[in-house]
Amino acid sequence: MAAEMIIINASGKIMMPVLFDDITWETEREGVPGKLNFKVLYDKNLDIEEGNAVRFKWNNVKVFFGFIFKLTITAENVISIVAYDQLRYLKNKDTYVISNQKASEMVIKIAGDFGLNLGGIEDTAYNIASLTEDNMALFDIIGDCLDETLMNTGRLYVLYDDFGSLTLKNISNMKNNLYIDSQTASDYSLERSIDQDSYNQIKLVYDNKDTGVRDVYLVKNSENINKWGTLQYFDKLSDGENGQTKAEALMRLYGGRTATLKVTKAFGVPSVRAGSLLPVSLKMGLTNVNSYMLVEKCTHTFSDNLDLMDLTLTGAQIQ
Numbered sequence: 571m572a573a574e575m576i577i578i579n580a581s582g583k584i585m586m587p588v589l590f591d592d593i594t595w596e597t598e599r600e601g602v603p604g605k606l607n608f609k610v611l612y613d614k615n616l617d618i619e620e621g622n623a624v625r626f627k628w629n630n631v632k633v634f635f636g637f638i639f640k641l642t643i644t645a646e647n648v649i650s651i652v653a654y655d656q657l658r659y660l661k662n663k664d665t666y667v668i669s670n671q672k673a674s675e676m677v678i679k680i681a682g683d684f685g686l687n688l689g690g691i692e693d694t695a696y697n698i699a700s701l702t703e704d705n706m707a708l709f710d711i712i713g714d715c716l717d718e719t720l721m722n723t724g725r726l727y728v729l730y731d732d733f734g735s736l737t738l739k740n741i742s743n744m745k746n747n748l749y750i751d752s753q754t755a756s757d758y759s760l761e762r763s764i765d766q767d768s769y770n771q772i773k774l775v776y777d778n779k780d781t782g783v784r785d786v787y788l789v790k791n792s793e794n795i796n797k798w799g800t801l802q803y804f805d806k807l808s809d810g811e812n813g814q815t816k817a818e819a820l821m822r823l824y825g826g827r828t829a830t831l832k833v834t835k836a837f838g839v840p841s842v843r844a845g846s847l848l849p850v851s852l853k854m855g856l857t858n859v860n861s862y863m864l865v866e867k868c869t870h871t872f873s874d875n876l877d878l879m880d881l882t883l884t885g886a887q888i889q
Contacts, residue, residue: 572875574627575608577618577638587616590648593626593872595634597730597844599865600716601709603657604731604843606634612647624653628872633840635734655731656686660708668701670810673715674738677729680708681736689735692743694719694727699810722811724819726864728845739845741864746842750850750863750881756835760854762827769803769824770794772817776807787813789821829885831863838879844868848883861885 573593577585587610596605606626610616618638626634640652662684668676674694681688696719703711712729720726726741748754770791778785787807794801803820807813831850842848846865852858863883871878 572629573872574625574630575610576625578623578625579617579619580622583617585616585618587611587618588613595626595870595872596868598867599728599844600713603660604634604636604655606636606653607651608653609648609650612643612649616649618649618651624651628840628877631840632733633870636731656734656736657709657729657731659684659686660712663705663707664711665704665706666702666711668698668703668715670697670699672697673712673719673727676715677712677736677738680712684708686736687734689732689737691736691738692727692740694725694738696723696725697810699808720823721820722816724822730843730845741845741847744845745847745862746839748839748842748848750833750836750848750883751852754837755833755852756878758831758833758852758854760832760852760857760859761830762857763830764798764801764827767824767828768798768826769801769820770798771800771802772820772824773802773804774807774813774817774820775804776811776813785813787817789814789817791821791825794825829857829859829863830866831859831881831883831885833879833881833883836879836881838870838877840870840877842868842870842879842881848881850883859885 573589575589577587590609590611593608606624620638622638624636624638636653636655638651638653642650672694674691677691698715698718701714703714716727727738728741728744729738772789774787776785803824844865844867847862848865850863851860863885865881866884867882869880
């Protein structure tokens with residue numbers, strides 16, 4: 571079998587239990603920890619409990635490192651185990667006041683405050699002028715910082731756990747060469763829409779205390795307004811934000827239709843996870859897809875020597 575599952579208990583005892591049935595590994599791009607579901611057969615040498623470390627490899631490739639959070643034991647002595655990676659600890663709540671700090675700096679600070687292991691953290695470059703996060707989940711605090719960066723720069727970053735190391739990367743560095751087409755995917759469907767997160771007019775305002783005048787920043791796509799009618803994004807600017815730069819970044823981000831592709835039972839490789847960019851080439855009636863798409867959700871099912879994936883991908887217009 572291609573799977574290697576190791577459990578390490580609090581006393582340091584290393585166990586390689588007998589696996590029973592399929593293993594599933596689930597990741598989502600934002601706000602959800604990586605999750606591993608598996609079953610083992612009980613024997614008298616198995617000494618495990620909540621909080622024990624879990625290490626999973628597939629064909630000697632590192633896939634998951636996390637901790638047991640749930641155990642279910644049946645009358646047949648089959649133990650179902652749910653383990654999460656360390657992103658699970660970002661469900662903790664706290665209060666942070668952010669002043670002229672970058673999202674990457676906040677990730678490093680929160681990781682230090684809560685004892686999380688850090689891996690590669692890319693510099694997000696954009697300084698957030700002011701943001702108060704009171705009694706918020708750490709996931710949401712980091713997410714708000716990354717959203718501020720995205721809306722002001724057009725750059726999207728992905729936070730994930732890389733085999734026990736908290737990692738932050740720009741999606742431009744998350745490209746994977748696994749090709750999705752009609753030969754590698756068992757079934758697929760595509761939804762196109764302008765009903766959500768599609769705008770052809772961006773209007774930002776700033777109440778200028780120095781002049782007593784409301785500054786207005788307006789960017790529009792006249793061609794799309796003629797096709798779709800006016801779909802306006804409106805927001806107020808905070809102190810320190812560049813209105814024109816933000817408006818242009820928002821238009822690049824939201825100026826087109828959205829596309830969501832769902833793929834089932836694609837041939838998988840463990841390097842694909844939520845946040846990966848995959849090359850997609852599919853002919854689907856009204857729409858021909860021939861571009862990189864962003865993995866929003868990924869579920870690997872490992873069975874015997876086969877890795878199959880269910881994917882949700884989006885085609886957002888992001889740098």
